[in-house]
Amino acid sequence: MYTKQEYTKQDFILMAQAALEQYDFPGSELDYLGKSGSVTFRVRTLAENPDILLKLHYSEGERKTRDSIESELIWLEALSRDTKLTLPTPVKNREQELVTVITYGTLGHLNATCCRWVDGDTLDREPSPEEVTQLAQLMSALHQHSKQWELPAGFVRPVYHRENLLSSLAQMQRQLPSGLLSTEQFNLLESAANSIAEVIEQQPLTRDNYGIIHSDLHESNYVFCDGEPRPIDFSGCGYGFYLFDVAETFLHLSPDNRRTFISAYTRHNELPPEYEHLLESYFIWAILRNFAFLSANPLEHEELSRTIPYVVERFCNKYLNGEPFLLN
Structure with a gap:
């Protein structure tokens, strides 16, 4: 140390x-x-x-x-x-x-x-539908491997479950004295997190929906080379829901591209009937995790102070009122 x-x-x-x-x-x-x-x-x-x-x-x-x-x-x-x-x-x-x-x-x-070293370039724009399809196939390959791979003895990685969600919420609560977010905004984040925690607890931990995931496959953690997406930076990989992996990637995709992703992903992976609600739950969870990470850096506070009200209004309020938002 x-x-x-x-x-x-x-x-x-x-x-x-x-x-x-x-x-x-x-x-x-x-x-x-x-x-x-x-x-x-x-x-x-x-x-x-x-x-x-x-x-x-x-x-x-x-x-x-x-x-x-x-x-x-x-x-x-x-x-x-x-x-x-x-x-x-x-x-x-x-x-x-x-x-x-x-x-x-x-x-x-x-x-x-x-x-x-993995050759390739990060995208500085929204992926094309063809690139999104390739990205979905990449994630499908990761999940298919995870479902079949026998973990070796002593395999130790972070766990993305209810406690991870609530620790992110606690980190945001610690920001209240700084004025980064208002009490009203935190209360809405807390209500959404408590609802998501119930969703998490209700999900069975089976090989079909839970295993080793990348957990952070956003546009800075995959590169394209000759039209092929290549995953990089597995430092956040751990035990989690496959749909949480998808939701993390959805943070950086438009609604049209999210639908394209699902269409390509489901060619190889069957989704549960309630997949849209699960994805919306995990989507807000992924946002809260990102907020918690960024809030530890004061240099990120100015941008966060603009983003938090948008997320609360655009996503949390709709989620708590049962209004679909992810694929609209």
Whole structure:
């Protein structure tokens, strides 16, 4: 575990170089990409070798334990082996380990990982119907694999269930003194969350509707290359409802594209009769989770203060009044 000392970009470069010493990447050069949930680098190798995404898992939290990081990579290995998807395939170090442990300065230890770089571009626009169809097929492939894959012993990932929803609500409640949202707005978010919590509790946890999901497949976490969507950043993967996965992606799609997505997704996945209500429940849950994440950063508060009233009026009020909104 690391201390609260603030490290510089140069520190992170030195950490990355220390991690690379445990791999065989001849002629490699480091491109610093940034620091968010982890510190990332693009490792440029010799021309005949694919580039590498190097992550320093610098942040604290349950996702950053060695077992949790290793479990993420085990699923990526299985997806790479069992499907035709192009995704970040893990690379083992010289000791044939998925997670590399380094020390630096006052760090007790720091976990580092390497995956094959995924070529492609993020979309800076609404996807076309054809791209949405491809995206639905991508998600279908992830879910089909999850339904059939036998989880190995010791597999540890976050759980997206009722407690996750209520923890997001609690984070928003802590923002009331700051004025980020009004008491009336919070009360409506709370009413919607309590209704969604009941929906969650009523859903059976079967292999047909619940398993390992990406949980964050939005337009920054998939790229397109030659018309093919490719998923990236599986750091949020965990146990959850497949329709929650869909709802997260729906946050960034128009109603027309949501209907196109469902049409393509249901070619391979049967949906329950009440799927629209479930999707609307999980859609608001995904928004609340995103609000909670962003609210921890004061730089996001100005934008959130504009978005929260819109969401409360456009989605929460309609949800509580039983008015469909997701596919209209």
